[in-house]
Structure formats: C-alpha cells, structure tokens
Amino acid sequence: MKIKSEIPECIKKCGVEYAFKRIGGKYKGRILWHLSLKTVLRYGELSRTLPDITTKMLTQTLRELEDDKLIIRKMYHEVPPKVEYSLSDTGLELIPFINYLHNWGQKQLENELLPNEH
Amino acid sequence: MKIKSEIPECIKKCGVEYAFKRIGGKYKGRILWHLSLKTVLRYGELSRTLPDITTKMLTQTLRELEDDKLIIRKMYHEVPPKVEYSLSDTGLELIPFINYLHNWGQKQLENELLPNEH
DNA sequence: CAGGATCCAAGTGGATACTG
DNA sequence: CAGTATCCACTTGGATCCTG
Numbered sequence: 001m002k003i004k005s006e007i008p009e010c011i012k013k014c015g016v017e018y019a020f021k022r023i024g025g026k027y028k029g030r031i032l033w034h035l036s037l038k039t040v041l042r043y044g045e046l047s048r049t050l051p052d053i054t055t056k057m058l059t060q061t062l063r064e065l066e067d068d069k070l071i072i073r074k075m076y077h078e079v080p081p082k083v084e085y086s087l088s089d090t091g092l093e094l095i096p097f098i099n100y101l102h103n104w105g106q107k108q109l110e111n112e113l114l115p116n117e118h
Numbered sequence: 119m120k121i122k123s124e125i126p127e128c129i130k131k132c133g134v135e136y137a138f139k140r141i142g143g144k145y146k147g148r149i150l151w152h153l154s155l156k157t158v159l160r161y162g163e164l165s166r167t168l169p170d171i172t173t174k175m176l177t178q179t180l181r182e183l184e185d186d187k188l189i190i191r192k193m194y195h196e197v198p199p200k201v202e203y204s205l206s207d208t209g210l211e212l213i214p215f216i217n218y219l220h221n222w223g224q225k226q227l228e229n230e231l232l233p234n235e236h
Numbered sequence: 237c238a239g240g241a242t243c244c245a246a247g248t249g250g251a252t253a254c255t256g
Numbered sequence: 257c258a259g260t261a262t263c264c265a266c267t268t269g270g271a272t273c274c275t276g
Contacts, residue, residue, distance in 0.1 A: 015221065015224035020219075029134045101215055
C-alpha cells in the first residue's frame with residue numbers, strides 16, 4: 001500500500017486536470033463523439049470519419065484511449081484484419097458531457113457566424 | 119456575407135473540436151473551475167490557487183480565455199494595481215460540464231488508488 | 237485492412253529576469 | 257500587484273514510406 005503516499009497530491013490538483021489529460025488533445029474528443037454516435041467503428045471507418053487525421057495520430061490516439069480504458073479494441077484474427085473500436089463503460093460515462101460540449105460548441109460557432117446581436 | 123462560404127466546413131468538424139480548442143490546454147479547465155467556485159478572483163489569488171503555473175502561462179491563459187469571451191477582466195486603475203477575473207455568461211454555461219468532468223476525474227483517481235475490484 | 241517506423245516542423249510550456 | 261520579455265526544452269503533430 002505504498003502507493004497511497006504519492007497520489008493525494010494528484011487529487012488536490014483536482015479531477016479537472018486529470019480529466020483533461022485523459023480526453024484532451026487534438027482528436028480524442030472527436031473520436032469519443034463519433035463512437036458515441038455509431039456505437040462501433042472500425043479503424044478504416046474512423047479514418048474516413050476524421051479525414052484530417054493521419055494514420056500515425058489515429059493509431060496513437062486510439063492506443064492512449066485504450067490504455068486509459070475509455071475505449072475497447074476488439075481484434076478479429078482474420079485475413080484481411082478487422083478491428084473494432086467501441087466505448088467502454090467508463091468512456092460511456094463521458095458521453096453526456098461530450099454532448100453538452102458539442103451543443104455548446106455548435107452554438108458558439110453559429111454565434112460567430114451571425115454576429116448581429118451586439 | 120462572404121463569410122458564409124468558409125465556415126460550414128468548420129461546423130462539420132463539429133462543435134466538439136471547436137470547444138476543445140477553447141477550453142483545452144493545460145490550465146484553462148482548472149482556471150474556469152476555480153472561478154466557478156469563488157465567483158471572482160484576483161490575479162494573485164489565481165496564482166496562489168494554482169501554484170504550479172508560471173506568471174507567463176497564467177497571463178497567457180487568462181488572455182486567451184478573455185479573447186474567447188469566457189472570462190471577464192476588470193481592471194481598477196489604482197496603485198497598487200488591482201485586477202479581477204470572473205466568468206462571463208458564456209463561460210458560466212460551461213460550468214455544468216466542468217463539474218461533471220471534475221466528478222468523473224475524481225472518481226477515476228479514486229479508482230486508481232483502490233484497485234481492489236478486479 | 238490496420239497499422240508501424242522514421243524524420244522533421246510547429247506548437248506549447250518552463251526558467252529567469254525585469255517593469256509601471 | 258500584475259504583469260512583460262526573452263530564450264530554451266520538450267511535446268505534439270505531420271509527411272512519407274513500409275509491412276503482416
């Protein structure tokens with residue numbers, strides 16, 4: 001139980017920082033968002049859904065999300081290979097929040113488009 | 119009205135990406151969080167609340183939040199100077215989400231501390 | 237199909253010193 | 257008190273080519 005001596009300080013930094021490390025970055029939010037819409041997506045589907053992401057970044061981001069237990073990677077040992085990604089239970093807990101953020105973001109974008117109120 | 123031709127593509131990238139650009143980064147979440155707890159904070163108070171942030175980053179982050187209209191900067195022209203920061207209406211809209219994220223993050227941290235369930 | 241490897245550019249954050 | 261300014265290290269992300 002020696003771990004207990006090092007973590008409390010992390011907690012004082014508050015969950016907000018922790019959470020942002022988990023879902024921050026350029027693509028994590030969007031990947032979680034699309035997984036929440038489609039339930040299950042293959043690697044190639046994700047790649048087509050987010051055309052601006054390179055294979056390197058897509059792979060790297062998916063690995064991080066998997067290591068953080070936010071998504072589940074299911075490999076089918078077939079030829080050609082097939083890999084499916086879906087949200088874990090922990091990842092699912094983030095969806096209400098991602099939805100909220102999405103709506104907020106859309107609203108801001110629309111306000112930027114129609115700056116007629118000031 | 120020529121703007122209308124360039125933004126739709128931004129929207130298709132979905133609000134999630136936009137929102138993460140606005141509140142991503144190493145300190146924005148925590149600053150918003152603390153402003154939501156205290157309503158109003160001076161520069162020095164923020165600095166003491168987040169001891170790990172340098173003045174450069176604190177100033178820079180506050181400027182970005184202000185430019186994005188998420189916080190309000192109120193200067194008092196006194197000697198010594200006094201500056202107060204608070205959430206804007208738009209920034210306030212993010213608080214439910216920041217709270218949600220905070221709770222989620224705390225829970226994750228506690229689970230990491232007590233991995234007795236698997 | 238689903239990546240892995242490598243190299244490089246840009247961005248982000250830190251240390252330190254100084255100021256109205 | 258509330259910042260600026262400068263220089264530097266590290267991290268993140270992109271381009272390109274290759275593979276089981």
